[in-house]
Amino acid sequence: MLPLVYDEYIMAVLTPHQIENLQEQAKQSRGHLSHLIISDLLTTFHCDIETLLKTLLPVAASFSQAPISQFNVGAIAYDEKTGSAYLGANLEFTHQALNQAVHAEQAAINNAWLNGARSVSLIAITDAPCGHCRQFMNEIAGAESLRVLLPTQETDLKALLPSSFGPLDLGNSYRLLDSNTGNATSTSEALSLMLREQLSLAYAPYSKNAAAVEVVTVAHGTFYGRYAENAAYNPSLSPMQSALSQLALAGLTIDDVELESVTLVESKNGFNQKAVAQAVLDSYVADITLRHVLV
């Protein structure tokens, strides 16, 4: 069982057995709780979605890997159109610049996006979102009406980020979670169909440097990550961080798995993700060969 944090919120509601089951379920689905699971939980607990998400926050936070701060954050993005929920947790990299870290809100939205969500209407978080995350959330489709649920307060992004700077300020009317623009994948190099698809779905409206990552493990399946840019640039999520966050939601780190291959694919004209991908991989013990493909 993963270490539990924030158990003061939930011990009255969830039994240890239920917690363990939920953690196991979340690990198997890499943090994606389908509408069937959510509706089953709503029936079991006789509660509304807000209460359920708050109840599940400690399960999300239990996937945190925070070796630097020891500050475990959990977030859950909820798509009311489909009834699905997506967990997220913070992920830090030792011996690397702090700005490489993935925040829990980014992880949850990244998880929703990778699972095909087209909207996130509500995000529950164990702590107030930092400025970086408020800006990251401002990039998604529907940010104007995004509700934010904290353990002791409900608010919305508009109130948390007044007079905001966003995609339209840079002339970009396309948003993260909108359907893709179909980035090109023309290359003679061998790439899996799935990696090509992930590249086509990357969100890079500012640099035009579409990028995606594929991590193939021997025994734990394949993980993908996509580049998600931000109008304020710095809160952008690199494709390697996006993929490693997915591993974290499966309860894994790179050092827990035997790797078959790690591939970063990006646009020929941009060529700017290799160094950051290598840097975060260097924070693990495993000696990893990064395959870099330009398309």
Ligand SMILES: [Zn+2]
């Ligand atoms: Zn944050």
